[in-house]
Every structure is written in C-alpha cells, then in structure tokens.
Amino acid sequence: MNAHQTRFEPVTEADRMTVAEQLGRPPRAMRAIAARCPSGHPSVVQTSPRLENGTPFPTLYYLTCPRLCSLVGKLEASGIMREMTERLASDPELAAAYQRAHDSYLAERDAIESLGHEVTAGGMPGRVKCLHVHLAHTLAAGPGVNPFGDETLELLRAEWPSGDCAAAE
Ligand SMILES: [Zn+2]
Numbered sequence: 001m002n003a004h005q006t007r008f009e010p011v012t013e014a015d016r017m018t019v020a021e022q023l024g025r026p027p028r029a030m031r032a033i034a035a036r037c038p039s040g041h042p043s044v045v046q047t048s049p050r051l052e053n054g055t056p057f058p059t060l061y062y063l064t065c066p067r068l069c070s071l072v073g074k075l076e077a078s079g080i081m082r083e084m085t086e087r088l089a090s091d092p093e094l095a096a097a098y099q100r101a102h103d104s105y106l107a108e109r110d111a112i113e114s115l116g117h118e119v120t121a122g123g124m125p126g127r128v129k130c131l132h133v134h135l136a137h138t139l140a141a142g143p144g145v146n147p148f149g150d151e152t153l154e155l156l157r158a159e160w161p162s163g164d165c166a167a168a169e
Contacts, residue, residue: 008032008046008140015042022064029057031112034140037065038163044136049113059121060109061136067165071156072131080155084128084148094147099125101146105137122148 011030018041019027029048037043043065051057063069088095102125106118122133131152138149 008034018042019045019064022066028052034061037165039165041065041165043068044139046140049109049115056115058115058119059133060105061140063132063136065165068135069132071159072135072152075152075155076131081128081131097147101137104141104145
C-alpha cells in the first residue's frame with residue numbers, strides 16, 4: 001500500500017503557501033501533493049482521513065487548482081451528475097467500473113486510516129454527486145480508475161486544451 005503513496009511528492013513549504021492561496025485558507029491535514037497542473041502548481045492534494053482535530057474527512061483527494069475548480073463548477077451547474085447517476089442504472093459495465101473506483105478509493109484511504117465505514121466521496125458507489133471529487137481522483141490515480149473523473153477531464157478539454165493554467169490566464 002505504501003508503494004502507492006511514495007509516488008506522491010512530499011509537501012514543501014512553497015507548496016503549502018500556494019495551496020493556502022488557492023483555497024483562501026491554510027490547508028488542513030495535507031499529506032501530499034497528488035497531482036500538478038502542467039504549469040506546475042498543485043492541482044490535487046491528498047488529505048488525511050481525519051483532520052487535526054479528529055473530524056473525519058472522507059475526501060482523500062481534494063481539487064485545489066482554482067481554474068479547474070471553476071471549470072468543474074460550470075460543468076456541475078449543467079446538471080450533468082443526474083444524467084451520470086441515471087446511466088449507472090442502465091449500464092452494468094459503467095456501474096462495475098464505478099464500484100471498482102469506490103473500492104480503490106476506500107482501500108487507499110483505509111491504508112492510511114480507516115474511518116470505520118464504507119463511505120468514500122463524491123457519491124460513490126451508487127450516485128454521482130461531486131465532479132470535483134471524481135476529477136481529483138482521476139488526476140491523482142491516472143486514467144482508467146474512475147470513469148466519471150475520466151469523463152469530467154474529457155469534458156473540460158475544450159476549455160483547458162493544453163491543461164496549462166498559466167497560459168490560460
Ligand atoms: Zn491549474
């Protein structure tokens with residue numbers, strides 16, 4: 001399990017400051033930078049299953065890039081999550097892939113600390129509730145792990161063609 005974590009870079013003080021700027025507050029329980037945008041800034045952080053005060057925090061991968069957060073917010077406003085959730089009922093292959101994404105998410109989180117229940121994040125495995133969560137999972141884990149994260153990334157391509165946030169400013 002730890003082999004998986006070692007591919008993430010440790011957090012530097014500069015990263016911590018960048019993430020604080022992105023979030024508008026100091027990052028909480030940040031374990032690692034799980035992904036970066038091509039322009040170099042952190043785009044996803046890995047967060048501990050509990051915050052410093054012990055509060056459970058089931059979102060293992062948290063999207064921090066403001067540009068990606070805003071693009072995903074626009075996509076969510078179109079109501080696309082309802083259509084995605086409906087497809088789970090009619091597409092057994094998709095439902096199975098989504099179940100595997102849930103299992104993988106849970107296994108990675110449990111390897112750090114179990115929260116003692118089967119709740120992952122973003123609505124997994126039965127619903128699609130938050131595309132920020134799914135995109136963060138895809139960016140952290142790579143393609144082929146979370147089908148809705150992969151779809152979200154594809155849907156953003158038109159507005160984020162090079163993936164370079166600095167060039168887009
Ligand atoms: Zn970015």
